[in-house]
Amino acid sequence: MKYMALIYRAQDSSPAYGTPEFGPFMAAYQAANERFAKDGVLVAGEALEASSTATTVRVRNGRTETLDGPFAESKEQLGGYYIFECDNLDDAIRYAAMIPTAAYGAVEVRPVQDLTRS
Amino acid sequence: MTSGTTEAISIPDEIDRLVRLDGGRLLSCLIINLRDFQLAEDSLQDALESAVMHWSRDGLPGSPSAWLMRTARRKAIDRIRKAASFRSKSAELAALIVLDNAASQDDETEAIADERLKLIFTCCHPALDQKTSVALTLRAIGGLKTEEIARAFVVSPDSMAQRLVRARHKIAKAGIPYEVPGPDGWSQRLDAVLAVIYLIFNEGYAASSQQHLRTELCVEAIRLGRVLTALCPREPEVEGLLALMLLHQSRCATRLDGLGAIVSLEDQDRGRWDRGLIAEGTTLLERALRRGRPGPYQLQAAIVAVHAEGASFAETDWHEVALIYQTLVAMRPNPVFELNHIVALSYAQGPGVALDRLATIAAALGAYQPYHAVRADILARLGQVEPARRAYQEAIRLSGNDAERLFLTQRLGALVGARQTPA
Numbered sequence: 398m399k400y401m402a403l404i405y406r407a408q409d410s411s412p413a414y415g416t417p418e419f420g421p422f423m424a425a426y427q428a429a430n431e432r433f434a435k436d437g438v439l440v441a442g443e444a445l446e447a448s449s450t451a452t453t454v455r456v457r458n459g460r461t462e463t464l465d466g467p468f469a470e471s472k473e474q475l476g477g478y479y480i481f482e483c484d485n486l487d488d489a490i491r492y493a494a495m496i497p498t499a500a501y502g503a504v505e506v507r508p509v510q511d512l513t514r515s
Numbered sequence: 516m517t518s519g520t521t522e523a524i525s526i527p528d529e530i531d532r533l534v535r536l537d538g539g540r541l542l543s544c545l546i547i548n549l550r551d552f553q554l555a556e557d558s559l560q561d562a563l564e565s566a567v568m569h570w571s572r573d574g575l576p577g578s579p580s581a582w583l584m585r586t587a588r589r590k591a592i593d594r595i596r597k598a599a600s601f602r603s604k605s606a607e608l609a610a611l612i613v614l615d616n617a618a619s620q621d622d623e624t625e626a627i628a629d630e631r632l633k634l635i636f637t638c639c640h641p642a643l644d645q646k647t648s649v650a651l652t653l654r655a656i657g658g659l660k661t662e663e664i665a666r667a668f669v670v671s672p673d674s675m676a677q678r679l680v681r682a683r684h685k686i687a688k689a690g691i692p693y694e695v696p697g698p699d700g701w702s703q704r705l706d707a708v709l710a711v712i713y714l715i716f717n718e719g720y721a722a723s724s725q726q727h728l729r730t731e732l733c734v735e736a737i738r739l740g741r742v743l744t745a746l747c748p749r750e751p752e753v754e755g756l757l758a759l760m761l762l763h764q765s766r767c768a769t770r771l772d773g774l775g776a777i778v779s780l781e782d783q784d785r786g787r788w789d790r791g792l793i794a795e796g797t798t799l800l801e802r803a804l805r806r807g808r809p810g811p812y813q814l815q816a817a818i819v820a821v822h823a824e825g826a827s828f829a830e831t832d833w834h835e836v837a838l839i840y841q842t843l844v845a846m847r848p849n850p851v852f853e854l855n856h857i858v859a860l861s862y863a864q865g866p867g868v869a870l871d872r873l874a875t876i877a878a879a880l881g882a883y884q885p886y887h888a889v890r891a892d893i894l895a896r897l898g899q900v901e902p903a904r905r906a907y908q909e910a911i912r913l914s915g916n917d918a919e920r921l922f923l924t925q926r927l928g929a930l931v932g933a934r935q936t937p938a
Contacts, residue, residue, distance in 0.1 A: 400690075484690075485691065485692035486640075490642070
């Protein structure tokens with residue numbers, strides 16, 4: 398089944414560009430991506446721009462309302478995602494734990510709804 | 516006519532008795548067959564209703580449990596057929612094949628025991644919160660009714676039912692695997708399983724006398740502990756937990772007095788401690804310790820074993836108890852273990868030493884009833900009657916059940932009595 402791993406972290410919690418930790422952090426991401434691909438679990442995955450660039454859109458009475466900022470104001474914001482194809486939650490959790498940001502923020506694992514199954 | 520009436524009355528009682536004795540095994544077998552908690556429960560319920568009807572008319576079958584199992588499987592097939600239009604054909608087929616296979620090997624108890632372990636691990640998956648795991652384990656393995664579990668947790672049956680529905684839904688939808696984890700996930704999962712079994716035991720052990728159900732929780736936890744030791748041999752912490760529960764349970768008959776008040780360890784009638792359980796627990800603990808991998812359950816069991824060896828409270832080897840607590844606190848820093856360590860020190864080295872140490876955990880345990888009860892006792896032993904009285908009052912205020920309150924009130928009464936008696 399497919400699982401989405403949603404990566405949450407506070408703005409300045411993970412190593413920033415220009416710090417000595419940044420290089421190894423990025424290398425860890427590259428290693429994780431290679432591992433995901435090699436194990437055949439990687440369906441998709443992207444990093445997002447900072448939540449300050451987010452726009453929240455609602456349609457009410459046919460009118461589009463836009464709001465500057467992310468949907469939920471919280472310290473930890475969605476920063477990226479992966480979609481894994483795994484046998485079960487245990488496998489999905491194991492791969493989620495390999496995402497380097499898991500060591501700084503949190504990764505929420507959710508099954509993707511499969512409409513072909515009951 | 517008379518006998519017919521008696522039978523009609525006794526059938527529901529007989530079914531109740533069966534569910535109590537064998538409900539856990541029946542339900543877990545069905546969950547294992549069907550890989551669906553809800554379907555298993557619904558089918559067993561169907562079978563029980565069917566039993567009331569058939570047995571009242573035809574009398575009890577030769578093997579009521581086997582009858583229920585067969586009928587529940589047939590009811591499950593009916594339910595799957597009815598729902599088939601909403602499911603993929605292959606899922607229906609797979610379930611039917613599993614059922615057919617299961618029906619032909621009714622008594623392969625070893626395979627079932629193995630499968631029950633998978634079920635325990637599924638119920639105790641770390642993706643579920645621990646309270647839910649306890650409830651689900653009690654329901655699926657212990658066969659307790661939702662109302663009984665709700666009573667044990669002091670919540671309404673409705674909210675417990677909702678909690679169980681959410682848990683079953685998450686197991687199905689989130690893809691929580693139905694298996695004993697591999698080597699990498701083993702230790703973390705085993706910790707959760709042991710914690711859940713011990714929570715079930717404590718839920719029964721720390722309860723008051725008026726709730727009959729809770730003694731059953733202790734018995735159920737011990738039974739689960741036995742299943743687990745049989746299924747994972749050579750795991751010292753599994754043996755340690757079972758030893759711990761058996762040693763605690765050996766004092767069961769002496770823990771409450773005629774009024775339902777808790778009897779302290781000091782005042783328990785050691786002649787009524789169950790020597791059989793003590794021997795079994797001690798043997799098990801020694802076997803575990805010989806494996807050379809001590810853990811918190813083994814250490815806690817060792818402490819209870821030292822108490823069991825003491826001919827009286829005064830003759831207890833308090834230095835040994837204090838030493839084991841010190842090791843335990845170093846291994847698992849925890850203010851409750853530290854509190855017990857201080858109690859042991861108060862007998863090994865004197866109440867004065869203990870009072871100083873108590874101050875160091877005041878911040879962590881200020882809202883914890885036993886902290887104030889221990890402090891009251893230590894102050895009383897130091898002759899500080901007025902502070903002791905205030906500490907008892909604080910403990911009574913924080914107490915969660917009648918048995919504790921009665922005990923503390925008795926202690927407070929004895930304290931006031933002592934003050935009025937000229938020394």
